[in-house]
Amino acid sequence: MKHNPYSAFVAVFILAVSLFQPGAASAQDDMKDMPGMAPAAPKKDTVTDDAASAEQKKTDAMPGMKHDAAPAESKMDAMPGMAPAKPGASGKKDNMPGMEGDEAATQPTSEPGIRILGPHQPWVPPAGDDRANELLPQSMLKAHMEDLPEPVEDSMINSLMLFDLLEYRAYDSGPAALTWDFVGWIGGDYNRLWIKSEGDMSFSRGNGVEADLQLLYGRLIAPFWDLQLGVRGSLSTAPGRSDNSRTYAVLGLQGLAPGFFEFEPALYISDRGEVSGQLTASIDFYLTQRLILQPRFEGGFSFQGDNQFDTASGVNQTELGLRLRYEITREFAPYIGLSWQHLYGGTADIARSGGDSTYALALVLGVRVWF
Numbered sequence: 001m002k003h004n005p006y007s008a009f010v011a012v013f014i015l016a017v018s019l020f021q022p023g024a025a026s027a028q029d030d031m032k033d034m035p036g037m038a039p040a041a042p043k044k045d046t047v048t049d050d051a052a053s054a055e056q057k058k059t060d061a062m063p064g065m066k067h068d069a070a071p072a073e074s075k076m077d078a079m080p081g082m083a084p085a086k087p088g089a090s091g092k093k094d095n096m097p098g099m100e101g102d103e104a105a106t107q108p109t110s111e112p113g114i115r116i117l118g119p120h121q122p123w124v125p126p127a128g129d130d131r132a133n134e135l136l137p138q139s140m141l142k143a144h145m146e147d148l149p150e151p152v153e154d155s156m157i158n159s160l161m162l163f164d165l166l167e168y169r170a171y172d173s174g175p176a177a178l179t180w181d182f183v184g185w186i187g188g189d190y191n192r193l194w195i196k197s198e199g200d201m202s203f204s205r206g207n208g209v210e211a212d213l214q215l216l217y218g219r220l221i222a223p224f225w226d227l228q229l230g231v232r233g234s235l236s237t238a239p240g241r242s243d244n245s246r247t248y249a250v251l252g253l254q255g256l257a258p259g260f261f262e263f264e265p266a267l268y269i270s271d272r273g274e275v276s277g278q279l280t281a282s283i284d285f286y287l288t289q290r291l292i293l294q295p296r297f298e299g300g301f302s303f304q305g306d307n308q309f310d311t312a313s314g315v316n317q318t319e320l321g322l323r324l325r326y327e328i329t330r331e332f333a334p335y336i337g338l339s340w341q342h343l344y345g346g347t348a349d350i351a352r353s354g355g356d357s358t359y360a361l362a363l364v365l366g367v368r369v370w371f
Contacts, residue, residue: 159186160370165198167366169339173357175204179364185218192218194228194254208238214250225255232268236309244308247271259283276302276311292333296321305346310354312346325368333368 136144165181179200185192199211216230232248252266264280282296298319305312318341325335339362343351348358 155188157186157188160184162368162370164368165366166369167335167364169200169362169364171360171362174360175202177202179366187218190220192220192226194218194226194230204239210236216250216252218254222255225253228252228254228266234309246274246306246309248276257281270306274302274304274306276300276306290327292325292327294321294323294325294335294337296323307350310347310350312350314345314347316345316347317341317343321364323364323366331370335364335366335368337364337366338362339364 161182161184163180163182165179167179169177169179171177177200181198182196184195187193194214194216196214196216197212199209201211202208212232212234214230214232216228218226218228221227228250230250232250234246234248236244248268248270250266250268252264254264255262257263261281261283265277266279267275267277269275278298278300280296280298282294285293285295287293296319298321300311300316300318302311302313302316319339321337321339323335323337325333327333341360341362343358351358
């Protein structure tokens with residue numbers, strides 16, 4: 001039997017068509033049954049429209065999957081606070097409160113007469129507020145002021161008397177002595193009359209005395225500082241010697257230096273033209289409210305010297321003291337301390353030639369009194 005090759009090919013093609021056509025329809029039905037997998041029909045016919053309608057209903061039934069045909073602007077309007085501003089007649093957006101162009105905007109008030117934004121508005125008293133009636137009218141106020149005296153500068157007179165030192169000194173060598181340093185003033189805040197005196201009296205035979213007395217005019221030139229001008233008289237007596245005295249013109253300062261140092265420099269010009277000076281400084285350290293430690297320095301110098309007062313040119317002497325006082329009251333304070341004196345240069349030579357020591361250490365007992 002003779003075979004035809006074309007007949008075999010036709011047979012295979014017919015078999016393939018018969019096998020695959022029913023299967024394709026079956027697979028299409030299976031996909032249609034799966035949710036959301038129904039294929040879109042290329043042709044618009046009744047069957048396809050029904051399937052699409054059914055599929056749309058399935059999609060709408062799913063939460064949050066319903067299609068909204070409203071425009072985007074309507075969606076924004078529906079969101080809280082997202083409604084867009086609509087242009088006005090002039091084409092501009094509505095003005096914000098307090099911005100230029102918002103003529104109808106009202107401004108909140110924090111205090112009477114003060115606005116948070118916008119121009120200042122005068123405070124208007126509320127209805128029923130009649131406090132204005134409590135004020136005196138201008139005519140009555142002027143009449144009351146005319147009866148008052150003219151203001152005057154305070155001219156009260158004050159005074160102070162102070163024994164800064166009033167003590168007994170027991171020296172390590174030589175006789176004991178009584179020493180004092182007194183200062184007093186009377187006057188006002190700017191002009192005062194000052195009285196000063198200092199010296200010591202020896203308890204040896206004959207009771208030698210060295211002392212001075214100053215009468216000064218003081219003028220306040222800066223806070224806590226007085227410029228002082230006046231005269232000073234000095235006296236020196238000793239057993240077996242003639243009494244010596246001098247008169248001086250005085251130029252000095254007295255005040256409170258930075259650091260609360262009491263500072264007292266002075267320059268003296270004697271009636272014979274001799275120039276000398278003295279510096280005193282002290283400070284109070286409050287260990288308690290009543291217990292005070294006071295270091296004190298005193299030094300003297302002379303440009304020419306004065307043989308009658310046993311002084312030579314240059315630095316004559318220095319004295320360092322340390323005193324601890326207890327204020328029983330502010331006006332009365334006993335103290336105990338030490339004092340160390342030292343002579344220098346030609347003044348030390350004069351002391352040695354007279355048989356005296358050039359230095360001395362003393363225990364001091366005294367009281368500080370003011371009234």
